[in-house]
Amino acid sequence: MTVRDPRDELPEHLPALRAFAMSLTRSSAAADDLVQDTIVKAWSNIDRFQAGTNLRAWLFTILRNTFYSDRRKRKREVPDPDGIHAAQLSEKPAHDGRLAMNDFLHAFDKLTPEHREVLILVGASGFAYEEAAEMMGVAVGTVKSRANRARARLAELLKLEDGEDLLGHDPSALAVIGKSGIAAA
Numbered sequence: 001m002t003v004r005d006p007r008d009e010l011p012e013h014l015p016a017l018r019a020f021a022m023s024l025t026r027s028s029a030a031a032d033d034l035v036q037d038t039i040v041k042a043w044s045n046i047d048r049f050q051a052g053t054n055l056r057a058w059l060f061t062i063l064r065n066t067f068y069s070d071r072r073k074r075k076r077e078v079p080d081p082d083g084i085h086a087a088q089l090s091e092k093p094a095h096d097g098r099l100a101m102n103d104f105l106h107a108f109d110k111l112t113p114e115h116r117e118v119l120i121l122v123g124a125s126g127f128a129y130e131e132a133a134e135m136m137g138v139a140v141g142t143v144k145s146r147a148n149r150a151r152a153r154l155a156e157l158l159k160l161e162d163g164e165d166l167l168g169h170d171p172s173a174l175a176v177i178g179k180s181g182i183a184a185a
Contacts, residue, residue, distance in 0.1 A: 006049050010039060013056050017063055024067045034070075038063040107157035115150035122147050 017038060021031035041062050042049070049058055080086055108116060121132040122143065129147070133140040155161075 003051050006046055006051070006055050007043065009055050010042065010059075013059050014039075016056060017059055020060060020063060021067070024064075034063060034067055037066050041066065103158060107154055110157055111150060111153060114146055115153060118143055118146040119150045119154070123151075 014035065017035045018031055021034040021038075022028065025031045025034060038059060042059055049055065078085060108119075111119070117136065118132065121127045121135060122129060127135070129140050129143045133143045136143065
């Protein structure tokens, strides 16, 4: 006795599957979608079907499980027919940070070596003015003066107002230019 490939038998079960789907969904369009999902799942997992067992029962189980899984999923969804909730969802594009960093690097490159050095030591590396002065071999007042002029020049090159950050008041800005210096936000 030759055993038929279960894929060849699938079309025979379509009317019964559709009737069962109609009894669950009460909608012909939803029933058709459910039957289609069932057939796709059955076809994709045909290797799990045990030859010689009841193919119709296996298909009905897939259909039933698909129906109830979708139903559980829909329970957790929030209806939004007017798009009000979706309109409130937004994400700032990731490229803004890269663009701001690009602008910062171009402006930073235009600073004098002394200004870059002091901003790296005091702003980016977090050294105290006294520590930076010792490393640079200059007076503390010189470090403070250079840092202040460097910040002002950098803000001017970036066309920033006092205290404005690179991303236009975004709390996740890469750096802040202000009286306190360049600091990670």
